[in-house]
Amino acid sequence: MTFDTRALAPENPQEWDTFFDRLERAFGGPPALPEERAQWRAVTEFDRTLAVRDGAELIGTAGAFSFRMTVPGGAALAVPGVTMVSVQPTHRRRGVLTGLMRTQLDDFRERGEAVAVLTASEPAIYGRFGYGIATKQLYGTIDTTRVAFARPAGAERIRFRFVSPADGLDACEAVYARLVPGRAGLLARAPGWAARFVLDPPAGREETGPLHCVLAEVDGETRGYARYAVADGWSNAGADGTIRLQDVEALDPVTYAALWNFLGSVDLTSSITFHNRPADDPLQHLASDPRRCRLGYRDGLHVRLVDIGAALAARTYTAPVDVVLDVEDAFCPWNSGRWRLSGDAKGAVCERTVDPAELELSIKELGAAYLGGFGLSAMAGAGLVREARPGALAEASAAFRGDPEPWLPHGF
Known part of the structure; x- marks a missing residue:
């Protein structure tokens, strides 16, 4: 069937609100908090944000963000990050998603963008449009009552300092920016993106306390940071809180190890949970007992070669x-x-x-x-x-x- 597909009009705020409402309805669950909704609107690129209509009814959505991504060798490649893709339940199996993918990929080609990327709510969807799973995410839950972390020489020089997440944002972003050229898949932060990492409305805390930011400093220079929240817990044996780690980064191995030692020693906690670290994260060698880290992997970035x-x-x-x-x-x-x-x-x-x-x-x-995370030999073993x-x-x-x-x- 033929539907009307066009980019959103930036001069029409109500149109974006309808777009986001339909996106939330398609994904289900509770709506975004007002602070989260405002942040998404702030980074929306209206000329890359598509709405599909059946008459007057908005029935499909898709967008793209303009990123620069590190590729093997360290070059920063302009890539569109596909996002906010949805089709209303009333219009499934009618070619809406295929039409959105067609419109986007033709547009990427016209813009001279050689590679497109996305993260998938359902990994099985995007393979038929040429996207392959190119990175993995390491997740785990560490029993810090049973696991110790290696502490290399030099860690005693590191000093930790709490700052509010907003006040520490520039220092954290400076560390991250220095790491970007060294690992394929990392995205240079576009304007407005850093704010989402310190967004911490009380209504969205999911039974944790506020977001904390700790800076790791050597002679006054920030060498790393960790951002986390604590979910308190108690049992008959005493305190049983959980650190929910948002991110942890460092410019050198000693600082990285010191940050994990810090996280593992926070009072009244007995575990650390995390959901997205690199597949080769040094944590796996710092931890004294990997079995008690309950590690696993899931798909991360999906990559599509346009040219x-x-x-x-x-x-x-x-x-x-x-x-x-x-x-x-x-x-x-x-x-x-x-x-x-x-x-x-x-x-x-x-x-x-x-x-x-x-x-x-x-x-x-x-x-x-493409990014070097999955071997062609393994794919050959699957007959692909x-x-x-x-x-x-x-x-x-x-x-x-x-x-x-x-x-x-x-x-x-």
Whole structure:
């Protein structure tokens, strides 16, 4: 069916309110608090925010944020972050989502954006539009009555200082900005985004106290920080509170270890829960007993290559690679066909070729491998990547892999 799809009008505040109302209805659950709603409106890019109507009724939503994301090699690539995608329950299975994905990807191509990214409420949805799961999130619950953290030499120089989250925001953001070039998947903070990390309305605290911010300083310089809230708890044995960790970052290993030691020693608590750390987080080596950290993984960032040539040339490769990729991309047919990728740690070129295929795969698998977090060899083991030239798979898989692991620290 044909529906009317167009960008929101920034001069019409009521239209955005209706858009957000419909988004909340599609996702269910309690509505956003007024402070949260205002923050989302403040970062909305109206020319990238689409509303689908069936007559006068708004029945579909989708948006995109303009980010810069680190790719392997440290380059900052302009990427649209797809967000706020929904279809009203009354209009499912009628092509609304497909139409939104079509409109967005055509727009990304026109803007010259080679890679698109998203986080998914349901991971199974976006593969059919060419998005592959490219990063993992480490989560866990640490029993701090049984787990100790390694304390390296030099930790005694670190001083901890509480500040209000708002007052500490600039210092925390300065630390984060220095980390961005060093890990694929990290997003440079766009204007207005930092405020969401200190948004702490009392009505949204989910049985915790207020958000705390502690700075780790050496000779007056901020070297790291942690932001967390405490859910108090008591049992017959005494205090049983839980630290709910929002984020913890540091510029060096000693400061990072010291922050975990600090978190593990907060009075009246017996556990730390966290939901999103890198898959290779040093925590796994700092903790004395990983079994009592109850660690697990879930999907993080989903990546879609919009322009294969530009995307693969934008990153570097861990090992030298010279391979012809035969890519299937039914949704964006301009990508389909054979591409020769030649590159190493210094740079890469990716161009159309008529040479015989050496690896065959879909755009989804290429997106999953793009940031270096998932190996092409593992995908080949699942039958999703096919080797046409002996040795091509091992060469390409080694070249695509990254260190450190890619990671997206927050949703959007």
